[in-house]
Amino acid sequence: MARKFLRCFALGCVATFIVLIAVPYGLFKIAEDESRMAHVPADLEVTKILYRNEENWGSVLLPLPGDNETGILMYDLPDAIVRKIGSEGLGFFNRPENVERRVGHQQTHSEWHETPIADGEGGWSVSKFGRKISGYLNQYGFGIDVDKSVEALVDDAISTPGSFYSHGRTGLVIVIPKLKRVIFAYAG
Numbered sequence: 001m002a003r004k005f006l007r008c009f010a011l012g013c014v015a016t017f018i019v020l021i022a023v024p025y026g027l028f029k030i031a032e033d034e035s036r037m038a039h040v041p042a043d044l045e046v047t048k049i050l051y052r053n054e055e056n057w058g059s060v061l062l063p064l065p066g067d068n069e070t071g072i073l074m075y076d077l078p079d080a081i082v083r084k085i086g087s088e089g090l091g092f093f094n095r096p097e098n099v100e101r102r103v104g105h106q107q108t109h110s111e112w113h114e115t116p117i118a119d120g121e122g123g124w125s126v127s128k129f130g131r132k133i134s135g136y137l138n139q140y141g142f143g144i145d146v147d148k149s150v151e152a153l154v155d156d157a158i159s160t161p162g163s164f165y166s167h168g169r170t171g172l173v174i175v176i177p178k179l180k181r182v183i184f185a186y187a188g
Contacts, residue, residue, distance in 0.1 A: 040182055041173065043092075043093075043097075044077060044182055045080070045081055046075035046078070047076070048075060049074070050074045050075060051072075051074035052072075053072055054069070054070070054144075055069070055070050056068070068142045069142075069188055070137050070140075070143060071186050072133065072137065072146055072150065072154075072184070072185045073183070073184045074182070075184070076180060077176075077177065077182050082180055085177045089114075090114055090164060093164060093166070111166060113166070114164055115159070115160060115164065115165060116131060117131055117158045117159075133146065134146065153179065153181070154174060163176045172185045
């Protein structure tokens with residue numbers, strides 16, 4: 001009887017410990033994903049991250065102000081938004097109802113441009129970065145290795161007509177309608 005009680009007590013302690021660890025971790029991961037989704041203006045209605053590569057040189061657990069951070073995320077662009085951009089072009093990004101949907105740092109993505117990226121537009125320096133995302137990501141000496149297929153996709157998008165971009169306070173958003181992709185890149 002005592003052995004059975006000890007076994008139940010031990011199982012209860014283990015289950016409680018697991019719950020006390022799993023619940024906060026799960027909540028942290030949900031908040032982390034929501035934060036990554038918030039990088040992209042709400043009017044693009046992205047719901048899924050397809051690729052992510054981020055590095056933080058600074059604090060061990062969470063990025064803090066003053067840390068050096070570099071990252072690139074690729075999101076899926078919904079068909080409905082692709083169709084709207086296809087019919088409206090650059091005007092889609094400046095529609096008042098779309099601008100109103102942007103919150104927080106998304107509001108800094110207000111000046112949109114068509115590709116190819118031109119020198120000085122949207123904070124881009126062709127003389128400094130060329131038309132290569134690797135130049136942008138390594139501008140402060142904290143570059144990251146990006147999957148070659150993602151790098152080629154972004155380099156093509158920023159070098160040829162048909163895509164759109166905006167440089168906001170926290171990074172660069174590139175919308176590639178023909179491939180149904182949105183890129184968020186940052187270096188700082």
